[in-house]
Amino acid sequence: MAGDQGHVANNKDGIMKIEEKVALCAIKHHEESHIQLDEAACKRCETKICVRSCPAHLYTIEPETENLKVDHTGCLECGTCMIICPLQAVTWKYPEPGFGIYYRQG
Numbered sequence: 001m002a003g004d005q006g007h008v009a010n011n012k013d014g015i016m017k018i019e020e021k022v023a024l025c026a027i028k029h030h031e032e033s034h035i036q037l038d039e040a041a042c043k044r045c046e047t048k049i050c051v052r053s054c055p056a057h058l059y060t061i062e063p064e065t066e067n068l069k070v071d072h073t074g075c076l077e078c079g080t081c082m083i084i085c086p087l088q089a090v091t092w093k094y095p096e097p098g099f100g101i102y103y104r105q106g
């Protein structure tokens with residue numbers, strides 16, 4: 001649309017892919033994580049479904065220790081990990097004011 005400075009069309013359909021939108025986001029991360037895990041619950045968790053569910057792939061399992069880790073610095077603030085965890089092991093809050101993700105493309 002003419003004059004619409006916020007619209008960016010990068011593929012032949014004129015619709016941005018989600019990956020293209022995410023690439024335009026800015027994240028200012030706080031050094032203190034806004035995501036806390038119940039490590040004991042994670043150790044006994046059989047599904048580790050958070051690893052497959054986080055759209056930013058921030059949950060990983062350390063190969064040596066098999067401990068679960070989450071890197072809060074790329075968080076998209078979607079809340080999926082908190083909702084999907086079967087053991088309620090994720091304590092999640094929004095980052096401090098002025099920190100977190102800034103969506104530039106809605």
Ligand code: SF4
Binds near residue numbers: 087089
């Ligand atoms: S955060 Fe939830 S889903 Fe992920 S390993 Fe821990 S208990 Fe399992």
Ligand code: SF4
Binds near residue numbers: 056058074
């Ligand atoms: S809130 Fe969303 S992006 Fe952030 S760690 Fe959880 S699932 Fe990943």
